[in-house]
Every structure is written in structure tokens, then in C-alpha cells.
Amino acid sequence: MRLGVLDVGSNTVHLLVVDAHPGARPIPAASHKAVLRLMRYLDDDGSISRAGVDAILEAVREASAVAKESGIDELLAFATSAIREAANGAEVLELIEEAAGIHLDVLSGADEARITFLAVRRWYGWSAGRILLFDIGGGSLEIAHGGDEVPDAARSVPLGAGRSTIEYLPTDPPTEKQVEHLRSHARKVLKSAIDDMDGIPEVDHVVGSSKTIRSLARLAGSTEDGVGAEERSILKLSRLDDWIPRLAKIPADARPNLPGITADRTFQIVAGAVVLSETMRAFKAKTLEVSPWALREGLILRRIDRLT
Secondary structure, X not given: XXXXXXXXXXXXXXXXXXXXXXXXXXXXXXXXXXXXXXXHHEOOOOOEOHHHHHHHHHHHHHHHHHHXXXXXXEEEXXXXXXXXXXXXXXXHHHHHHHHHOOOOEEOOHHHHHHHHHHHHHHHHOHHHOOEEEEEEOOOOEEEEEEOOOOXXXXXXXXXXXXXXXXXXXXXXXXXXXXXXXXXHHHXXXXXXXXXXXXXXXXXXXXXXXXXXXXXXXXXXXXXXXXXXXXXXXXXXXXXXXXXXXXXXXXXXXXXXXXXXXXXXXXXXXXXXXXXXXXXXXXXXXXXXXXXXXXXXXXXXXXXXXXXX
């Protein structure tokens, strides 16, 4: 079965096409991505502006064309925090369905955390024991932990890299005061999240997923031998904290010259680094492993499970 997963997120509209078989690892067949950075298009009332809606529609049409050319059997299309929280989110969803013929399922923040946790569990396997997961998107940070495929707790908090950049790091490059303001805000939000989750869980592995965390790991992390030919990507809090002051002094247009920092993440990578730093510190995690699988892979795995 050839599956397409269309992710209309806060930062990108990303189509992933895979060949899927029950009991087998999904094999990527095609990928298409358009960078939106939707947080730039929010009006004062929380609505996505007309320009932002037009950008979404164009990106979805392009992704739909690629999906058809790829010969998919089924398209799993979903939206996350940017549309979920927009004041005109329902209207945007209707426009997408009318203009592109695609119905988007809107995932809750807790759904994002649970489905991403499923992908991470499958990647690392049962031998990983209890896992604590962090996933930083454009609009939100997802946190989940547990010892099974369904996490014991799953939370979503408004600490996405794009949102945090717009709200707390308005200048390029940001000032030290702005960075410290974001740190203070993140600490308050994370304290509340930990209280909601009944404290810091005891876990065997701390895992990070999402493009932001993968980028930071390529910049400040290291690799170790993994199972088979796969290398394990590791990010230490001390190395991350060492990079943040230097990263914050570099203008956004120069950051892609650094290892791992791509043009689509350059504007929000400082905020992502600060949020990850405070999250690791709040949960007393000195090191995390980086998962190559995240939300899209989780949706694919869930669909394959239903085939059986």
C-alpha cells in the first residue's frame, strides 16, 4: 500500500509518501515540503491572514499534485497547532477542502504527543524501557512518557519554536534580555506541565524528536554506534547550553552556514534551542537521544496497524 501523509504544520506543509506493508518498516518513496512559518501570518485577533491562507492553499495544492503523481492509494492529511488554535481555523479548513478537495483532520496537542510517542517506541523497541519524549514543533512542545506504546501521560504546551520566536525574540539577532525573557517564560510553563503530569517521571531513556531537535543535534551533538548500521544521535545539555549564546549572536541569514541549520529553521532555531534547554533542565535530563521518527511516522504506523 502506498500511503501519503500530508502534515499542515506551523512551519511547513510537508508531504511524505511511503510504501507500507503490515509488519514491515515503512519505506520512503517521495517527499515534498513548502516552508510557510504560519506564525508570521497571525493577525492581532489570532486569525490567519488572507496572505497566510493563500500560502496554505498553494502549498496544499502542490502537495496534492505530488501525491497524485506518486500514485498513492490513500492520503492521511492532518493539521496541528497553527490551524487548531487560529481564530478562523474552521474557515481555513473549509477553504482547503473546497479549493484542494482535501479534508484535514485536526489533531489535538495530546493526540500529537501520543502518536509521536508511538513512533518513538517502535523505533527504539521494548528494550528501551520507560521513555520520556520531547517534540518541539512550530507552535507547541509535546511531552509524553511511559513504558508501553500508549504513554502514561501526554501533554502539549505552547512553547513551539516559531511561536516563541514571534512572541519573545522579535529582533534578529535577539538580545540577551530577550533570550532570558524566553527562558523565564519557558520555566513557568514547564513547571505547570510537570505539576499536571504529577512530577518528573523515572525513565530509562530521554528522547527528542522533530526537525528542530535533529538540527540542534547535528550542530551541538555527537553520534555513537547503534544497532546494525544505524548511528545513535546524542545531544548533551552542556553542549547545547554552550552553543546557545553563540547561536543567538549570529544573524538568521548566516546560520545556515552552521552544521545542521537549514534555511527553513534558521529564523526559529535560537528559540528552539532555548526551549529544549529549559525542557531538559526542568526534567533533569542531561542527555537525550534523537529519534528519526516522529508524528508523520506515527500516523503511518497507526494506519498500518489497522490494516492488520
